[in-house]
Amino acid sequence: MAHPLANQTEVRLRDLKEERWITIREEEIPGFKILLLQVLKPAQFTPKLGRSARSFEGMLAFVGTGEGVALLPELFLPPQPAGLRYVGTDCALWEICAVWSKNHADAHVPAYLEILQRKIEAAAMAPATSKQVPGRSVQQTRIARSK
Numbered sequence: 001m002a003h004p005l006a007n008q009t010e011v012r013l014r015d016l017k018e019e020r021w022i023t024i025r026e027e028e029i030p031g032f033k034i035l036l037l038q039v040l041k042p043a044q045f046t047p048k049l050g051r052s053a054r055s056f057e058g059m060l061a062f063v064g065t066g067e068g069v070a071l072l073p074e075l076f077l078p079p080q081p082a083g084l085r086y087v088g089t090d091c092a093l094w095e096i097c098a099v100w101s102k103n104h105a106d107a108h109v110p111a112y113l114e115i116l117q118r119k120i121e122a123a124a125m126a127p128a129t130s131k132q133v134p135g136r137s138v139q140q141t142r143i144a145r146s147k
Contacts, residue, residue, distance in 0.1 A: 003085075006085045013040055013071075013091055021036065021047040021070070021071070022051055022052075022053060023049055023051075023052045024052060024053055028054050042092065050062070051067050056072055059072070060078070073094055075096065075119050075120075098113060098116055
C-alpha cells in the first residue's frame, strides 16, 4: 500500500506528526531517540515512537513492512531499496563530525575516514540533493517511507 506522501519530492515534518517513527536501539546508537526528538521539535510535535532496529538497514526494513517512517541523514542511506522511497524534508541541516583521539586512534580510523571522504565526494557530485551552506555542502535529511 502506497504512503499518501510517497510521491512528494519533499515533505514538511509537521505533516508526519501522526506517523509512527522507527528508531535505532539505544545500545546501538546512544542518543538517537533524543536526537530525533530535537530534530522534530521545530515541527511542534512529539513523535509516536515505533519499533527500534539494530541498524539503519533494519530501520529501512521496518519501513518497508509498513511499521512507520524513518528520518536519516542522506549520507547514511544505502541505495534505495525496492519498495521504498527516499523523500527530502524541511528538517534543519545536521553537521556531522568525525572525532577521535590522536593518542588512541586504531586501524579503523583511517578506513572510516576514507569511507566518509568517498561519501562526501559522491554527494558533491550530486548538487541537486544537497542544500548549500556558506563554505560547504551539507546533505539533506531524507525520510524513508513505504511506496
